[in-house]
Amino acid sequence: MSETFAPQHSIGSMGSEFWRIAVPPEIIPELAEKIDWNRYGRRVLVDANEGIILWMKPSGPHEDYADAAGKTIVAAARLLGETAKAKLGTRWKRSSDPQNVGLEADASFYIGANAERWYRARRESREAALAFEATTPPDLVVEIEVTNPADRKPELYAALGVPEMWRVDRKYHSRVDEEEIKVEILALQTSSNKRQIVDESLALSGLKATLLPEAFELVVSGRYEELENFLKAALVSPP
Secondary structure, rough: OOOHHHEEEEEEEOOOOEEEEEOOOHHHHHOOOOOOHHHHOEEEEEEEHHHHHHHHEEEEHHHHHHHHHHHHHHHHHOOOOEEEEEOOOEEOOOOOOOOOOOOOOOOOOEEEEEHHHHHHHHHHHHHHHHHHHHHHOOOEEEEEEEOOOOOOOOHHHHHOOOEEEEEEEEEEEEOEEEEEEEEEEOOOOOOOOOEEEEEEEOOOOOOOOHHHHHHHHHOOOHHHHHHHHHHHHHHOOOO
């Protein structure tokens, strides 16, 4: 890689390593076509409008919480009587975007009707499922370990038509020498066209953001029966 485009390197709150390259936007299609950026790392973002390429090397805690988010979503969907389909490693893009651009979430899901439509398409053929994905954004994406609260990921997901994003980060409180997991739920398709932090999931009715840190810790520590009971009390028990 040219020294001009040397990547910037940073470490996230969970110990993951992140790299970022800024290039003239007009050369992005060629870079996306000729270089397999997944060879350098994971969770690749290729932003054709801004000329940004991002990738990362996830830490153990990062992957633990991505897995925890996924298992929580599947469990909550089941308790609500909804179908959920995880799409791991999918790079989401608009049909009008250049080949190989887009972004990969730490976790992404079809939920409810879209999940059922995906399964119907897949029973027809693999090509039909891919065609469905090419025109249907996920109902929910999860991003772990925020390196820059002002980054463009919410904006990019909104442009793709994604309704909801969970943003998960780890905060350290030096005064009490403790860490906590913070989860924000962002509504991306608002009337003002601005991301909005909301209290409750749009895709999983009744699942509040305040419940998610505890749910994630139950998964990370392998307490799946407690997770089931915890979510059941929140989602299906009478008030």
